[in-house]
Structure formats: C-alpha cells, structure tokens
Amino acid sequence: MSYFVSVSELLANYTNLLALEPYLYITFGVVLICFVALFIYRIKRNRKIVKDNVHEIGKVRYTNESNAITKEGETNLTYNTGDILLEINKSHTVSKKGLIKPGKYIVLSSNQNEKKFNMRVGKYVREYEHNQEIIVSEGDEVCAVNIPVILR
Numbered sequence: 001m002s003y004f005v006s007v008s009e010l011l012a013n014y015t016n017l018l019a020l021e022p023y024l025y026i027t028f029g030v031v032l033i034c035f036v037a038l039f040i041y042r043i044k045r046n047r048k049i050v051k052d053n054v055h056e057i058g059k060v061r062y063t064n065e066s067n068a069i070t071k072e073g074e075t076n077l078t079y080n081t082g083d084i085l086l087e088i089n090k091s092h093t094v095s096k097k098g099l100i101k102p103g104k105y106i107v108l109s110s111n112q113n114e115k116k117f118n119m120r121v122g123k124y125v126r127e128y129e130h131n132q133e134i135i136v137s138e139g140d141e142v143c144a145v146n147i148p149v150i151l152r
Contacts (some may be wrong), residue, residue, distance in 0.1 A: 079089045084151040085110070088142040091120075094140040100151065108129060108150040118145035 010127045084100060086092065109117050109130040119128050120143040121136060128134070128149075136142060142151075
C-alpha cells in the first residue's frame with residue numbers, strides 16, 4: 001500500500017467534488033430558506049397587532065411607546081416583556097410554576113402621582129417606593145394594597 005497518491009487520482013476526486021458542488025449549494029439554500037420562513041412564521045404567530053401602538057403577545061398587551069400618559073392626561077400603563085401587573089387586593093403565591101417566580105424584582109408604581117405605595121409580601125404589609133428592589137421566595141404571598149403595582 002502506497003502512501004503517495006498520484007496527481008491523476010487527485011484530479012479525478014476533485015472533479016467528482018465539483019460535479020456535486022452545485023447540488024450542495026442548492027440544498028443548503030433550500031434549508032436556509034426553510035429556517036428563515038419558520039422563524040418569521042413563529043414571530044408572526046406570537047405577535048398580533050391589536051391597535052396602532054399596542055401588541056398582544058401571549059395574551060399580554062404591550063405598547064410600542066414609552067409614553068405613560070394618554071391623550072386625556074390619564075396614566076397609561078406601559079409594559080415591557082416579562083412585567084407582571086398586580087391588581088389591588090388580588091393575592092398571588094410565588095412558585096416556580098406560577099405567575100410570579102422566586103427571585104429579585106423591581107416594584108413600580110402604576111400611578112405617576114404616587115411614589116410610595118403599600119404592598120404585602122409574605123405576612124406583612126409594608127410601604128415601598130417606586131423603582132425599589134424586592135426579593136421574593138417560594139411560598140410568599142404578594143399583593144398590592146392601595147394601588148396597582150408592576151413587578152419588573
């Protein structure tokens with residue numbers, strides 16, 4: 001068995017590769033187009049336009065604008081992806097499979113006129129400030145007391 005390959009054998013193998021090369025490019029192109037089409041389809045399926053500036057993703061409405069005031073001068077809640085709105089006197093239990101998962105959150109006031117608000121985390125009601133960080137653990141009860149609160 002010889003370790004040396006003749007030039008004619010190399011040229012024969014190279015021409016065989018060149019004959020298959022266009023098919024490889026076409027196959028690669030078709031696969032790439034399928035992946036791009038699937039990606040676009042999944043984005044369109046998960047994002048439905050409800051109004052001009054409001055999108056619904058997974059049954060949660062998000063605004064495109066960061067303006068939190070409506071034309072009438074009232075507060076307009078603006079959400080980012082992953083925000084949780086706590087309604088007044090509606091309690092949520094922190095769990096790994098629940099709406100609120102254990103971890104660190106920033107509490108935001110939904111009313112721009114009130115910078116301080118009351119919230120129940122665990123057993124006790126306490127006063128929190130807008131943009132304050134809280135840490136919740138498994139089994140804690142979280143509830144907004146006087147105004148709706150956003151957990152980010």
